[in-house]
Amino acid sequence: MEIKLAQNYGFCFGVKRAIKIAEESPDSVTFGPLIHNKNEIERLKKNFNVGLVEDIDEVEENSKVIVRTHGIPKDKLQILKEKNVEVVNATCPFVTKPQEIVEKMSEEGYSIVIFGDRNHPEIKGVMSYAKDPIVVLDVAELEPQLSKLKEKVATVAQTTRKFEEYAKIVNFLMQHKKEVRVFNTICNATFENQSAARELSKEADVMIVIGGKNSSNTKQLFRICKENCPDSYLIENKEEIQPLWFEGKKLCGITAGASTPNWIIEEVIEKIKKIKV
Amino acid sequence: MEIKLAQNYGFCFGVKRAIKIAEESPDSVTFGPLIHNKNEIERLKKNFNVGLVEDIDEVEENSKVIVRTHGIPKDKLQILKEKNVEVVNATCPFVTKPQEIVEKMSEEGYSIVIFGDRNHPEIKGVMSYAKDPIVVLDVAELEPQLSKLKEKVATVAQTTRKFEEYAKIVNFLMQHKKEVRVFNTICNATFENQSAARELSKEADVMIVIGGKNSSNTKQLFRICKENCPDSYLIENKEEIQPLWFEGKKLCGITAGASTPNWIIEEVIEKIKKIKV
Numbered sequence: 189m190e191i192k193l194a195q196n197y198g199f200c201f202g203v204k205r206a207i208k209i210a211e212e213s214p215d216s217v218t219f220g221p222l223i224h225n226k227n228e229i230e231r232l233k234k235n236f237n238v239g240l241v242e243d244i245d246e247v248e249e250n251s252k253v254i255v256r257t258h259g260i261p262k263d264k265l266q267i268l269k270e271k272n273v274e275v276v277n278a279t280c281p282f283v284t285k286p287q288e289i290v291e292k293m294s295e296e297g298y299s300i301v302i303f304g305d306r307n308h309p310e311i312k313g314v315m316s317y318a319k320d321p322i323v324v325l326d327v328a329e330l331e332p333q334l335s336k337l338k339e340k341v342a343t344v345a346q347t348t349r350k351f352e353e354y355a356k357i358v359n360f361l362m363q364h365k366k367e368v369r370v371f372n373t374i375c376n377a378t379f380e381n382q383s384a385a386r387e388l389s390k391e392a393d394v395m396i397v398i399g400g401k402n403s404s405n406t407k408q409l410f411r412i413c414k415e416n417c418p419d420s421y422l423i424e425n426k427e428e429i430q431p432l433w434f435e436g437k438k439l440c441g442i443t444a445g446a447s448t449p450n451w452i453i454e455e456v457i458e459k460i461k462k463i464k465v
Numbered sequence: 466m467e468i469k470l471a472q473n474y475g476f477c478f479g480v481k482r483a484i485k486i487a488e489e490s491p492d493s494v495t496f497g498p499l500i501h502n503k504n505e506i507e508r509l510k511k512n513f514n515v516g517l518v519e520d521i522d523e524v525e526e527n528s529k530v531i532v533r534t535h536g537i538p539k540d541k542l543q544i545l546k547e548k549n550v551e552v553v554n555a556t557c558p559f560v561t562k563p564q565e566i567v568e569k570m571s572e573e574g575y576s577i578v579i580f581g582d583r584n585h586p587e588i589k590g591v592m593s594y595a596k597d598p599i600v601v602l603d604v605a606e607l608e609p610q611l612s613k614l615k616e617k618v619a620t621v622a623q624t625t626r627k628f629e630e631y632a633k634i635v636n637f638l639m640q641h642k643k644e645v646r647v648f649n650t651i652c653n654a655t656f657e658n659q660s661a662a663r664e665l666s667k668e669a670d671v672m673i674v675i676g677g678k679n680s681s682n683t684k685q686l687f688r689i690c691k692e693n694c695p696d697s698y699l700i701e702n703k704e705e706i707q708p709l710w711f712e713g714k715k716l717c718g719i720t721a722g723a724s725t726p727n728w729i730i731e732e733v734i735e736k737i738k739k740i741k742v
């Protein structure tokens with residue numbers, strides 16, 4: 189039986205990149221959690237001595253500090269740079285982008301509208317690069333603030349937001365303002381895992397989806413696979429594998445949710461390889 | 466009985482302005498019809514000797530040439546300027562705007578998408594200021610041309626288009642391109658007549674709507690008035706007025722469709738004034 193991985197699976201580009209940076213910077217600390225994944229953060233601590241610091245005052249002189257995937261506010265980055273520490277920036281390039289955009293647009297005199305959650309680290313970072321940004325989750329929040337905006341508005345979105353919701357905000361803005369400069373900063377990482385799963389599940393005669401059974405993004409992957417390949421199975425780890433699933437199968441496809449670490453995926457593959465079919 | 470005109474009625478700002486310019490430039494010709502209104506063009510010819518030339522080669526030396534409300538292509542304007550003629554520009558400022566925008570955005574390296582009808586004089590004019598513009602009426606027309614566009618797109622709309630349709634084009638663009646610079650160049654002249662009619666018809670106890678019975682914009686005005694003032698009447702000219710309508714009334718409101726010339730409106734007012742109530 190052939191085993192084939194989906195073209196995109198598991199961690200997104202930015203998280204993979206940040207983990208690689210952390211692995212290459214042992215004996216360091218991250219300022220704030222590197223990624224939204226507790227197991228992976230523990231693994232980095234155990235295997236690479238990458239620690240975690242939540243308060244900037246706790247960052248020690250002469251240490252190595254990794255900037256988290258979702259970015260940090262401009263003033264915090266400044267403080268780090270002024271301290272006697274080595275700064276390693278693991279901010280996802282797709283998060284750096286909106287930061288740069290709002291900074292430039294503010295300089296050019298545009299009012300800034302950010303579509304996202306003002307309490308999310310990513311948005312806290314992006315906000316810090318803008319002059320008087322307005323941060324909203326929907327049109328209802330935007331409407332009463334419309335008069336604060338100039339006739340020239342630039343807008344960015346949190347990378348993980350839904351496009352349809354962003355479109356509503358843009359429509360509302362263009363209805364009321366002369367110029368709206370729309371930067372589509374939504375990241376299609378999730379979407380890429382889904383379309384890769386769709387492709388592979390059309391080919392495969394058995395599909396294994398690895399991820400948390402409560403993770404909405406893993407469940408969505410499983411639904412897509414099941415549509416195209418009736419013999420699809422959702423597992424959290426190698427322990428759940430049943431040899432029976434693979435009897436008489438020719439191609440086993442594998443995909444994983446966006447928060448599934450690689451080592452879990454690798455263990456699953458190893459175990460499937462050993463099954464006699 | 467008091468007679469009150471709606472705050473906005475009849476010709477839009479740009480047409481009124483063009484007519485005034487023409488009246489102040491007697492013994493001239495317009496290059497292409499000044500406005501979309503045959504009667505008014507005939508009146509300008511009769512009262513002010515403002516003629517009409519359709520072919521640029523027919524423009525005579527030492528003559529005075531009026532540029533039409535909807536604008537003309539850049540090269541035609543250039544030819545006029547190079548001829549030994551006096552050029553009087555009656556292009557509506559709301560039409561000059563998209564011309565200027567697409568010219569500037571082309572220079573800045575944006576691909577240009579124009580939402581409108583490529584056969585309409587206004588759009589022919591706007592197109593001529595852009596580098597390789599794509600002109601579309603809907604997403605179906607835009608989709609197959611998407612690959613011709615760069616990742617930076619600027620977009621304008623024909624002044625008379627519906628906002629909802631423009632929003633669809635913008636949504637599609639922002640879904641596929643990194644930056645979409647949206648200039649809302651839709652003119653709200655029609656909308657202004659409607660909201661003024663709405664206001665006035667709430668106050669008035671009789672409403673007269675003057676305009677063509679086949680004109681969709683006049684019929685829409687009439688519908689709005691009728692909603693708020695049951696004694697609303699749609700007439701094409703003073704001959705249709707019935708004194709009975711005004712018996713016991715205190716406030717007569719008057720509005721007119723977007724192609725109703727002022728002299729017809731004035732005749733109606735004169736006639737109503739003479740009615741004993």
Ligand code: F3S
Pocket residue numbers: 200201202203257280281282283347375376377378
């Ligand atoms: S962290 Fe991941 S979800 Fe997108 S914005 Fe970066 S690739």
Ligand code: F3S
Pocket residue numbers: 477478479480534557558559560624625652653654655
């Ligand atoms: S001609 Fe009239 S409809 Fe608007 S664009 Fe100018 S005011």
